[in-house]
Amino acid sequence: MIHLLNLLAAIALLVWGTHIVRTGVLQVFGENLRNVLASSFSRRVPAMLAGLGVTSLVQSSTATCLIVASFVGKGLVATSAALAVMLGADMGTALMAVVFSFDLSWLSPLLIFVGVVMFVSRQNSVAGRVGRVLIGLGLITLALQLIVQATEPLTRSPAVRTLLVSLPNEILLDVLVGAVLTVAAYSSLAIVLLTATLASQGMLPAGVALGLVIGANLGSGVLAMLATSGASPQVRRLPLGNFLFKLTGAAIAMPLLGYVHVGLQQVVPTVHQQVVLFHLGFNVTLALLFIGFTGVVGRWVERWLREPSRSGPGERPRHLDPVALATPSLAISCAAREALHQADVVETMLRGILPVIRHNDLQLAEQLRRMDDTVDELYSAIKFYLTQISQEALSEREGRRWTDIVSFTINMEQIGDIIERVLQDVEDKKIRKSRSFSDAGMAEICHLHERLLANLRLAMSVFLDGHVRDAQRLLEEKARFRDLEHEYAASHIARLRDNTAQSIETSSLHLDLISDLKRINSHLCSIAYPILESAGALASTRIRHSQLSPLTEDS
Structure with a gap:
């Protein structure tokens, strides 16, 4: 019993080691891996x-x-080019199986020791993540040694030998078992x-082992289809084509398995090498046959998996791809794209304020206020999507981007709420009471509205590109907008002194509207703060020392 338990523990360690290496490499090279794949889609062989x-x-x-399937889903790459990538990907796993078939017993303790030192000493840096990958590689080689040690007592057991002899030589059963084991372990390599x-x-008899290898290859195809079943x-096109x-x-x-087995015995001396070389040969042959x-x-x-029609009124592109959650850098990009879509909805609401005021359009006001529900839904969806991304899997730069996206969506959600209240005020205090702004007052509102739209577009650019110069321009707009608010409020009060009838009727709405537009602008300008803070372009305090000195001397 203890020998069987040791074997199961060694198998679990092997699966865990491959998982650590996979996630660790994605953390270190995630975005670079995407760039390599994206730049190689023009021709099949590259x-x-x-x-x-x-x-x-x-x-x-x-x-x-999963990475390439998300590219296909977003229309960034054709399915045919993605299938060529997957033919190479299958050869890559087979090649790693050959590498691990060599005697690497001396390498395991070295990899684990160096990896642990790097991970513990610099855990949150790139070196720490590389150390994590080294630990995983060391665990894989250690697990293979433990499997050999655990199987030696079992092979000497008469009961086990009798069981092996009685195994049916059914290739379909071997393939099925190999596929099921691969799905359960989530790793064909393991x-x-x-x-x-x-x-x-x-x-295991050599013939059964070769059947299990075929099943492992089928199982890896099933794994990808299961992982994208809800996408x-x-x-789902790429996993299906690869499985075919x-x-x-x-x-x-x-x-042809019997003939292949005989040929391998004549060329390769050991059973272990026969199995891994068959795995490599199977995938190389697939690539040459199907490229x-x-x-x-x-x-x-x-043709089988057609893109759904988006003719319905509620249909819209969805960027929060659940498949991309397996690749943190890709998931961050998805969330950023959806945040920009949220900003597009906010821009539509903001643009609609002026037509509602000018034309007393109650129907448009109601449509725009309903759009705030969409803004709120997008905020909730983006926030939930971001919480599903493992913080440990994010690099320092990706962690900052995660925070920027959360901050951006919060500001957009709050802007949407303000616009909804503005529209409701306009409806209650102007349209239903048949009042109108003075020509001068309407010109002031139009000017502030125009600057606000320009600042919204600038804020979206700052969020998308993160340019420090644009962030500084956006922050400068906060002071300009504040000055305009004070100027236009003073102008309105002057019109009240002149007993301008329209200004008297709309005084409360006019001042509230100017204040609300300023609040919207403040939310837009706050998008610049994380960019400027990361660049070290923010001062520790906004209070001028020249204003503090008299107070200090008096005290």
Whole structure:
């Protein structure tokens, strides 16, 4: 019993090691990996090589599939090019299985020691995240050694040997078991390495091991389909097309498995090497066979999984892709795009204020006030999406971006609330009472409204690009807008002294409206603060020392 428990623990350590390496590499290179993939989509062969290189780092074709599937879902890349990337990604995992098949017992303690030192000493830096990856690599090699040690007593057991001899030589059953194990472990690499180790210890016949390897490849395709099952049809195209390649390859390989086994025995001396080289050969053959059919299969899956019609009034693009949560840098980009969409809705509301005031349009006012519900829903959705991103998986720069997005969406939500109240006031105090602003008062409101729209566009640019110069310009607008508010309030009071009838009737609304527009501008300008603070462009206090000195001397 203790030997079986040791074996299960070693298998769990192997799966955990591959998980640590996958998540660690995505933390360190997440955005760079996306850039490498995105820049290689123009031609099939470079796309395949990019998939091979990225997956050799990530050690998970499923993780690569999720990243590229999100690109397909957003229309950034064609399905055919993405399928070429996945052919290379499958070769990448197979290549890593070959690397780990060598005797790396001397490397395991070194990787774990160096990784722990780097992680503990500089946990929140890039070096700390690299240390995390080294720990994962060390755990993988250690787990393989423990599996060998745990299987040795089991192989000497008469009961186990009798069980192995009685195993049915059913290739379909072997493939099914391999696929199920891969889905359960969430790693085809771990299952292939486990299968090779057990076969080398005599726990598995070589023919059964090869069948399990085919099943592991099918299981990795099923994993990607399960991970994207709740996503849009565009996102599900890539996992489906990749699974079709694997399924076709498995159907071709299964009848030839006996001949392949004999050929491997003549070329490769050990069972362990036979298993991992078969895994590599299977994926290389798939790539060579199907690289010319990526366009055909891409068109097939695009016809099967059509983009849903967006003709309905409530339909709109959705950027909060749940699949992207597996890649923190990609999820941050999704949240930023949705935040900009929220700002677009706010801009529509803000633009509508002036037509409502000019034309006394009650219907438009009601439509614009209902849009605040959309702004609130977007805020809640973005906030919930961001909370699902692991803070530990974010780099320092991505952590700052996470905070910027939260701050931006809060400001947009509050601006939406202010606009809703402004529209309600205009409706109650002007339209329903059939009042109107004086020509001078209306000109002041138009001028403030025009500056506010310009500042909103500038705030969106600052949020998108993070340029310090634009952030400084936005903050300067806060002082200008405050001066205009004081000037126009004084002008209004002067008109009251002149007994201008229209100014008297709309005095309360006019002053409240100017104040509300200033509050909106303050929320827009606050978007510049995180950018300027990160750049060290903010002073510690806004109070001038020249104004403090007389008070200090008097005291």
